[in-house]
Amino acid sequence: MRLSHKRSHSVDRGVADILNLIADDVSVEIGSTYTGLDSIDHALRTGKALNVYQKTYQLSRMKPMVESIARQAVAAMMRRIGPAYDVRNVILVGGGAFLFRKAVMQAFASHEVLEVKEPMYANVRGYQIAGSNYVAAATQGTGVVVAEGGRA
Structure with missing residues (x-):
């Protein structure tokens, strides 16, 4: 897509x-x-x-x-x-x-x-995924572990 x-x-x-x-x-x-x-x-x-x-x-x-x-x-x-x-x-x-x-x-x-499913929360879920991806990319190779849901 x-x-x-x-x-x-x-x-x-x-x-x-x-x-x-x-x-x-x-x-x-x-x-x-x-x-x-x-x-x-x-x-x-x-x-x-x-x-x-x-x-x-x-x-x-x-x-x-x-x-x-x-x-x-x-x-x-x-x-x-x-x-x-x-x-x-x-x-x-x-x-x-x-x-x-x-x-x-x-x-x-x-x-x-x-x-x-639950279209009202689609933007929130998208922002969460984008934020998690951002944190994962920013911390790659730093030893910081990003848990499911974006929390370290």
Whole structure:
């Protein structure tokens, strides 16, 4: 697997947009600013209703707007990378993977889309591996032993 720097890019459209959209909708409904983004994220992940001021707020009604944001983000990515016929690996990672799964699968309909176990922690695991590799390389030949998990 190789990183394609030419196709690497970021799009200012993601989970924060989804959480803020829902928070804005809740704010309108309750008549004051709602900032419980962690609660919204938890409700989306678990599929449970959001409870605000002892009232149940069904997030399912926001599904069309959530899917629209996901499609917009993936469409922007596809415009950036161009034709995907030579893409070898499509790997879905990150805390918002579950929100973008459908849009990514549609965009890469001719590809197998892989999703790592616990995608929310993919970056952390990657940083741990990179750090462990760095320490191992830096201490090579010094007599320092690096144990599993990067701890000496």
